[in-house]
Amino acid sequence: xxxxxxxxPGMFVQEKEAVTLDCTYDTSDPSYGLFWYKxxxxxxxxxxxxxxxxxxxxxxxxxxxxxxxxxxxxxxLVISASQLGDSAMYFxxxxxxxxxxxxxxxxxxxxxxxxxxx
Amino acid sequence: EPEVTQTxxxxxxxxxxxxxxxxxxxxxxxxxxxYRQILGQKVEFLVSxxxxxxxxxxxxxxxxxxxxxxxGSNFTLKIRSTKLEDSAMYFxxxxxxxxxxxxxxxxxxxxx
Numbered sequence: 682x683x684x685x686x687x688x689x690p691g692m693f694v695q696e697k698e699a700v701t702l703d704c705t706y707d708t709s710d711p712s713y714g715l716f717w718y719k720x721x722x723x724x725x726x727x728x729x730x731x732x733x734x735x736x737x738x739x740x741x742x743x744x745x746x747x748x749x750x751x752x753x754x755x756x757x758l759v760i761s762a763s764q765l766g767d768s769a770m771y772f773x774x775x776x777x778x779x780x781x782x783x784x785x786x787x788x789x790x791x792x793x794x795x796x797x798x799x
Numbered sequence: 800e801p802e803v804t805q806t807x808x809x810x811x812x813x814x815x816x817x818x819x820x821x822x823x824x825x826x827x828x829x830x831x832x833x834y835r836q837i838l839g840q841k842v843e844f845l846v847s848x849x850x851x852x853x854x855x856x857x858x859x860x861x862x863x864x865x866x867x868x869x870x871g872s873n874f875t876l877k878i879r880s881t882k883l884e885d886s887a888m889y890f891x892x893x894x895x896x897x898x899x900x901x902x903x904x905x906x907x908x909x910x911x
Contacts, residue, residue, distance in 0.1 A: 716899060726842070726890055726902035772842060779897075786832065786855055787892075787900060789842040 684708065685773050685790035693796050694763050701748070702758040702793045704773030712779045715756040716787065717747065720770040729771075732756060760795075768797045801825045805891050805903035813911055815880050820906045822874045822891030831874045832892040832900060833866065835859070842890065848874065886910045 686705045694700040706715065717729040732740045732747045740747040748757040760767055773790040804823040812818045824831050833845040847854040848866055863879045874893075878885055888907050892900040 714899075718902070723904075724888055724907070725904040726892075728899050728901060731899045774842075785830070785894075786844040786847055786857075787834075787842075788844065791841045 683790075684777075684788045685775050687773055687790040687793050689793045690791070691794045691796070693798055695798050696765060697762055699759060699761045700763050700767075700795065702760075702771050702773070702795065704756045704758065704790060706754050706756060706773075706775050708754075708775065708777050710777045712777075714776040715747065715749070716774040716776070717745070717756075717758045718772045718774060718789075719767075720772060720792070722769070726772075730758065763797050765797050765799060768795060770794050803891055803893055803901050803903035805889075805906050807906060808904065809907045809909070811909045811911060812881055814883055818878050818881055818908065820876045820878075820889050820891075820908070822876070822893075822903055823872055824874055824891065824893030825895075825901060826872070828893035828895050828901075830854075830894045830896075830900075831866075831868070833876045834890045834892065834902075835887040836890065836905075837884075837887045845876070845889075881908075881910045883910050 684707050713734045715732045719727045730740050730742045730745045730747050732749045739749050744761045746759045770792045772792045774787045776785050776787050806821045831848040834842050836842045844857050846856040846860045865877045867875050886909050888905045890905045891903045894900045
């Protein structure tokens with residue numbers, strides 16, 4: 682079974698509109714973390730936002746917010762006021778286990794390619 | 800802001816040759832990782848490293864792969880005898896404790 686599911690392989694959005702990228706996850710571990718990374722065409726992996734499983738509030742970082750719905754096991758990324766530079770591949774990812782554990786590998790979803798139209 | 804640095808950015812190697820990919824993690828970080836991304840596919844975990852030993856490795860990380868932290872600053876991934884299917888982007892990542900992992904810009908490995 683997939684641990685991280687991103688159901689939108691590609692999305693087109695008009696500049697300045699808000700966009701929601703979907704992510705659902707599957708784990709039986711009570712302690713986990715959820716991440717979003719951005720990968721531009723140049724290939725680097727840029728960390729955007731993090732949500733811990735015990736965090737009471739949804740994470741926000743500038744124009745990025747994470748809509749964390751624990752009961753539904755979803756962690757959607759919301760980008761407000763999209764910009765042309767937001768065009769990239771976006772990966773949802775999960776760490777199982779507590780954050781300080783020596784292993785704590787990250788499992789990635791298959792990604793969503795976001796294209797912003799001017 | 801401190802960065803994870805990977806060299807080279809692109810490595811072209813003949814099949815069967817050994818290759819070493821180099822990473823300089825963020826200086827006070829304690830946990831180190833290698834991931835790979837075959838073109839057009841998702842990022843896959845290879846290995847995690849802590850306290851000078853491997854913490855966890857995936858099934859991809861077979862006997863052809865090894866990691867080393869030779870001098871307290873570099874973190875290397877060695878592929879002993881490369882195969883065509885080793886062609887991929889290889890990412891190094893590091894973290895301090897409970898902070899998110901920070902990734903390097905990757906090394907694109909092309910096996911001919």
